[in-house]
Amino acid sequence: RKEVEQDPGPFNVPEGATxxxxxxxxxxxxxxxxxxxxxxxxxxxxxxxxxxxxxxDGRFTAQLNRASQYISxxxxxxxxxxxxxxxxxxxxxxxxxxxxxxxxxLIIKP
Amino acid sequence: xxxxxxxxxYLFRKEGQNVTLSCEQNLNHDAMYWYRQDPGQxxxxxxxxxxxxxxxxxxxxxxxxxxxxxxxxxPLTVTSAQKNPTAFYLCASSTADGQYFGPGTRLTVT
Numbered sequence: 001r002k003e004v005e006q007d008p009g010p011f012n013v014p015e016g017a018t019x020x021x022x023x024x025x026x027x028x029x030x031x032x033x034x035x036x037x038x039x040x041x042x043x044x045x046x047x048x049x050x051x052x053x054x055x056x057d058g059r060f061t062a063q064l065n066r067a068s069q070y071i072s073x074x075x076x077x078x079x080x081x082x083x084x085x086x087x088x089x090x091x092x093x094x095x096x097x098x099x100x101x102x103x104x105x106l107i108i109k110p
Numbered sequence: 111x112x113x114x115x116x117x118x119x120y121l122f123r124k125e126g127q128n129v130t131l132s133c134e135q136n137l138n139h140d141a142m143y144w145y146r147q148d149p150g151q152x153x154x155x156x157x158x159x160x161x162x163x164x165x166x167x168x169x170x171x172x173x174x175x176x177x178x179x180x181x182x183x184x185p186l187t188v189t190s191a192q193k194n195p196t197a198f199y200l201c202a203s204s205t206a207d208g209q210y211f212g213p214g215t216r217l218t219v220t
Contacts, residue, residue: 042214087153089208
């Protein structure tokens with residue numbers, strides 16, 4: 001089993017819809033969690049951290065479920081510009097090293 | 111502007127040649143990382159450094175070497191021993207709030 005797993009997609013979603021995807025992690029001692037966005041042929045960019053209490057930033061909401069060992073990302077009122085690959089990353093120890101999922105590709109259609 | 115720079119953006123080399131990829135940051139971060147990303151895949155850690163004059167192998171260090179003589183700089187050398195060097199190389203630095211990436215170097219070896 002991979003340490004961090006994501007559904008590769010693609011998720012094809014109409015503009016304006018709500019979409020959610022998950023990321024599961026294997027190490028129950030994992031300490032911090034992140035969602036990144038990566039556009040085609042570009043570097044990943046930090047979208048948001050995921051806190052135990054959840055985290056909301058505009059149309060984006062991230063949640064952590066420690067009991068089931070997954071994090072989720074929900075995008076409301078999706079825009080064409082949300083089309084990208086979304087990577088999750090998990091920190092499993094006391095340094096800043098991250099374990100990465102392979103990403104979920106999201107395509108927003110007009 | 112604070113950030114991470116990588117140069118060059120595109121690099122072409124002949125098989126059997128060593129090549130050095132530059133990574134500089136002015137964020138005053140202690141930790142720096144090198145990743146490799148192949149098409150449709152996640153990030154794989156090559157080397158990381160948590161402090162000047164110290165670095166550790168990641169998951170795929172064979173055929174690569176690094177140095178960390180200055181806090182701001184973490185160059186990566188792709189040696190001729192790396193069997194499949196063509197890839198997208200990403201440098202990152204980090205704090206507890208996450209990792210921040212440079213724009214990447216796309217290396218093609220023929």
